[in-house]
Amino acid sequence: MEIIAGVCYNFLPPQTEKKPGVMLGGKGMKYILKTDGSTNNSNDIWKIGIVPERFKKQLPNTGWWISKRNFRNLRYGWYKCDNKGCYDRYHCLRYEFEKEIEPYNIVPDNWQTGDEKCPVFVNLHEIEDFDGQEILNAI
Numbered sequence: 001m002e003i004i005a006g007v008c009y010n011f012l013p014p015q016t017e018k019k020p021g022v023m024l025g026g027k028g029m030k031y032i033l034k035t036d037g038s039t040n041n042s043n044d045i046w047k048i049g050i051v052p053e054r055f056k057k058q059l060p061n062t063g064w065w066i067s068k069r070n071f072r073n074l075r076y077g078w079y080k081c082d083n084k085g086c087y088d089r090y091h092c093l094r095y096e097f098e099k100e101i102e103p104y105n106i107v108p109d110n111w112q113t114g115d116e117k118c119p120v121f122v123n124l125h126e127i128e129d130f131d132g133q134e135i136l137n138a139i
Contacts, residue, residue, distance in 0.1 A: 001048070001062075002032060002034075002040065002062050002063055003051060003059055003060065003061050003062045003063075004032060004061060004062070004063055004064060004065060004128075004129075005061065005064075005065075005128065005129045006050060006051050006056070006061065007047060007048075007049070007050055007051070008047075008048040008049055008050075008051055008059070009045050009046065009047055009048060010025070010045070010046040010048055011032075011040060011042045011044075011045055012025070012042055012044040012045070012046070013042065013044070014029070014041060014042050014043050014044065015043055015044050024043055024044045025044050025045045025046035025047075026042070026043060026044065026045035026046070028043060029041060029042070029043045029068070030042060030043070030045055030065065031065070031066050031067065031068055031070070031071035032063040032064060032065055032066060033063055033064050033066045033070070033071075033074060033127060034062055034063040035061065035062055035063060037074075039066075039071055039074050039075050040063070041071060061129075064127045064128055064129055064130050065127070065128045065129075066122075066126065066127050067123075067126050070093075070122045070123065070126055070127070073119070073120045073121065073122050074093075074122060079094065080094055080095075081094040081095045081120075082095070083095070083118075084104035084105075085104055085105055086116050086118060087105075087107045087108070087111050087115070087116050088113055088114060088115070088116040088118060088121055088123075090107070091113045091114075091123055091124055091125060092118070092121050092122055092123070092124065093122035093123075093124050093127070094120060094121075094122055113125070
């Protein structure tokens with residue numbers, strides 16, 4: 001079970017082969033980043049329902065939807081980046097914001113996020129409903 005943006009889902013193991021008569025939940029493969037920094041994926045996801053307000057404290061969000069690219073970058077190793085010179089640093093989940101006292105360099109006004117071409121860049125803006133604090137405190 002995973003709770004994402006206040007909605008509860010049953011995450012079943014990914015099905016690798018299509019068996020006759022088997023119905024898969026969801027619409028293709030979905031990927032999540034969990035609040036503990038781990039990742040999960042499945043192509044068999046069933047929506048259980050919206051978590052009622054009275055149960056939100058007992059059933060907090062357990063993750064966020066992420067893209068396949070972000071899933072791949074996170075799946076095979078988590079680490080915090082302290083590359084002060086990277087222009088994408090303020091948009092990357094891996095960058096430790098607390099380390100920077102003053103900017104090492106200034107990001108140009110015409111910079112497009114992702115142009116740094118870092119192979120492990122995880123774009124914060126692609127993670128739905130991400131507030132950052134839960135995961136940054138967990139890892």
